[in-house]
Amino acid sequence: MPAFINPTVVAHLVLIFVVMNMLVLSSAFMVWMERKVCAYIQDRVGPNRVGYEGALQPFADVLKLLFKEELRPKAADAFLFAIAPILSTVAALAAFSVVPFGTETTLFGLLSEPLRLEVADVNVAVLVIFAITSMGVYGIVLAGWSSNSKYSLLGGLRSSAQMISYELSYGLALASVVMLAGSLSLREIVMNQSGYWFHVIPKWYLFLQPLGFLIYLTAGVAETNRAPFDFPEAEQELVAGYHTEYSSMSFGLFFLAEYVNMVTVSAVATSLYLGGWLGPLLPDWLAWVWFMVKVLAILFFYVWMRWTLPRYRYDQLMEFGWKWLLPAAVLNLVATAALVIWLG
Amino acid sequence: MISLNHYLVLSGVLFAIGTAGVFLRRNLITILLSIEIMLNAVNLTFVAVGRYLGTVDGQVITFFVMTVAAAEAAVGLALVIALFRHRETLSPDAFTLLKW
Amino acid sequence: MDLNSIGFFVFGAVAVLASLGVIGQRNPMHSVMLLIVSFGALAGLYILLDAPFSAVTQIIIYAGAIMVLFLFVVMLLNAHTEADSVPAILGPRGMQIGALLSILLAGEIVWGLSRLGLTWFGNDPATIANISSVSRIGLAIFTTHAFAFEVTSILILVSMVGAVVIARRGH
Numbered sequence: 001m002p003a004f005i006n007p008t009v010v011a012h013l014v015l016i017f018v019v020m021n022m023l024v025l026s027s028a029f030m031v032w033m034e035r036k037v038c039a040y041i042q043d044r045v046g047p048n049r050v051g052y053e054g055a056l057q058p059f060a061d062v063l064k065l066l067f068k069e070e071l072r073p074k075a076a077d078a079f080l081f082a083i084a085p086i087l088s089t090v091a092a093l094a095a096f097s098v099v100p101f102g103t104e105t106t107l108f109g110l111l112s113e114p115l116r117l118e119v120a121d122v123n124v125a126v127l128v129i130f131a132i133t134s135m136g137v138y139g140i141v142l143a144g145w146s147s148n149s150k151y152s153l154l155g156g157l158r159s160s161a162q163m164i165s166y167e168l169s170y171g172l173a174l175a176s177v178v179m180l181a182g183s184l185s186l187r188e189i190v191m192n193q194s195g196y197w198f199h200v201i202p203k204w205y206l207f208l209q210p211l212g213f214l215i216y217l218t219a220g221v222a223e224t225n226r227a228p229f230d231f232p233e234a235e236q237e238l239v240a241g242y243h244t245e246y247s248s249m250s251f252g253l254f255f256l257a258e259y260v261n262m263v264t265v266s267a268v269a270t271s272l273y274l275g276g277w278l279g280p281l282l283p284d285w286l287a288w289v290w291f292m293v294k295v296l297a298i299l300f301f302y303v304w305m306r307w308t309l310p311r312y313r314y315d316q317l318m319e320f321g322w323k324w325l326l327p328a329a330v331l332n333l334v335a336t337a338a339l340v341i342w343l344g
Numbered sequence: 345m346i347s348l349n350h351y352l353v354l355s356g357v358l359f360a361i362g363t364a365g366v367f368l369r370r371n372l373i374t375i376l377l378s379i380e381i382m383l384n385a386v387n388l389t390f391v392a393v394g395r396y397l398g399t400v401d402g403q404v405i406t407f408f409v410m411t412v413a414a415a416e417a418a419v420g421l422a423l424v425i426a427l428f429r430h431r432e433t434l435s436p437d438a439f440t441l442l443k444w
Numbered sequence: 445m446d447l448n449s450i451g452f453f454v455f456g457a458v459a460v461l462a463s464l465g466v467i468g469q470r471n472p473m474h475s476v477m478l479l480i481v482s483f484g485a486l487a488g489l490y491i492l493l494d495a496p497f498s499a500v501t502q503i504i505i506y507a508g509a510i511m512v513l514f515l516f517v518v519m520l521l522n523a524h525t526e527a528d529s530v531p532a533i534l535g536p537r538g539m540q541i542g543a544l545l546s547i548l549l550a551g552e553i554v555w556g557l558s559r560l561g562l563t564w565f566g567n568d569p570a571t572i573a574n575i576s577s578v579s580r581i582g583l584a585i586f587t588t589h590a591f592a593f594e595v596t597s598i599l600i601l602v603s604m605v606g607a608v609v610i611a612r613r614g615h
Binding site (some may be wrong): 184 | 473497499500503509515578
């Protein structure tokens with residue numbers, strides 16, 4: 001074996017490959033889960049023809065999308081039109097790269113030094129996630145603009161205005177957790193949540209910051225343009241949204257980006273508030289199973305909310321974000337600061 | 345090997361490009377963008393010298409410069425909107441007379 | 445040619461080329477997108493300078509907020525290509541002098557810096573850990589530079605109110 005084929009480097013590359021594929025597969029899984037859960041909430045069965053209980057339905061959908069014609073209107077800007085879905089997808093996938101999903105492992109002694117189960121281990125991980133999700137706004141803005149249609153433009157502007165408004169509360173909720181943990185690294189925040197109170201209640205930040213958790217989830221739902229904050233998307237049932245002019249795989253890329261964003265928000269929520277991969281009973285090298293369970297719980301909550309709650313009208317949505325959520329987030333931050341100083 | 349001079353040269357070149365943009369472009373928004381380029385060049389100088397001196401003050405100053413740049417961009421764009429509403433054009437040559 | 449040097453030249457080249465594109469493009473939309481690329485390259489340079497906090501703040505504030513503001517204004521004002529573009533050498537007198545002055549400025553800075561001896565960065569790991577630690581930056585902002593921090597927050601408030609008042613319709 002040549003000297004540069006280092007087992008550690010190979011392990012890292014395999015890890016990156018696995019994470020990328022898991023994200024894309026989880027998006028496909030979310031399509032299936034959404035349709036099944038929606039069906040059962042509406043007292044019907046949902047897809048059950050393709051594969052066992054319709055599990056292959058998302059793949060059938062993707063195949064159908066791939067065979068559609070790739071339309072492009074005589075748009076204002078061909079380059080921006082092509083690059084908008086790419087920007088959305090890249091931002092969505094890149095944001096997951098700093099999220100840790102398990103403890104260190106040496107793959108049962110194959111590696112000389114332990115491999116951390118995350119793509120990149122930076123000590124400003126929380127800020128990196130915030131930065132990359134704020135880059136995701138550009139995909140939507142450019143999609144709305146380059147479609148060269150008034151309705152697309154308005155839909156794109158509304159959607160991006162909503163996203164940047166809710167980013168403030170998102171950031172303040174993050175700041176409260178960072179104050180509690182004293183570190184910006186997601187791995188350290190999770191490790192700070194290990195242990196139990198009274199041997200029964202896990203030391204999750206959910207119990208120390210209930211309001212913060214609610215604020216974070218609400219802001220996360222609004223960031224990913226999901227119900228009940230999906231007026232700019234649902235607008236297309238009435239008029240048109242930012243991705244009306246897109247067809248075939250570009251359209252598919254926008255939905256991939258949306259589902260991967262949901263997975264990222266859920267993953268960050270479990271790391272910050274639900275104790276990440278920490279859990280009883282399982283050995284260390286299976287800790288990522290707990291992580292997956294917690295992420296799936298939050299994703300189920302996402303889907304459940306979509307098919308239960310009516311959606312906010314756009315002005316109600318903006319009013320809620322600025323007049324209610326932002327003061328609540330500031331209050332949470334001040335209360336957390338007081339708590340940290342008082343308890344030392 | 346990269347020395348402090350390399351970073352200062354790069355910063356100087358970026359600043360000159362920003363200045364050229366302010367002189368040469370006849371579009372209000374592009375002039376504001378060139379001002380942002382100049383502010384960025386200054387930020388790079390601060391961080392590079394902070395790294396050389398081994399203090400954290402360089403990054404602290406860039407934090408404040410970024411905040412000031414945000415405030416100035418907001419007010420500048422508000423002015424551009426108000427001007428556009430009056431003359432329907434973004435060229436600074438339309439605003440040469442003192443008559444409103 | 446270690447990673448540091450390659451990184452500096454790559455990011456530096458991207459920053460300079462993107463900035464040239466910003467002042468050269470006719471369409472303001474393309475100028476804004478090229479400026480975002482330039483900001484990304486600068487963030488890469490900050491990481492090479494052991495300043496991860498500055499790099500991330502650059503992306504969050506500049507590329508994530510200020511440029512979105514610029515994009516909104518460009519789209520709402522429908523700022524299509526004006527009949528200006530960067531004039532070539534055959535431009536009117538004022539443009540020629542402006543371009544000449546900018547080139548002179550760049551030349552002067554480069555000449556002055558090349559006359560000095562090369563100043564190398566220190567590589568002491570303790571100092572590097574000191575610089576790149578976010579808690580140190582927070583400590584400096586809230587203790588040594590607390591006055592500047594408070595004044596900056598008032599500045600932001602003033603600019604917010606001012607922007608809303610200026611851009612309002614009618615009086």
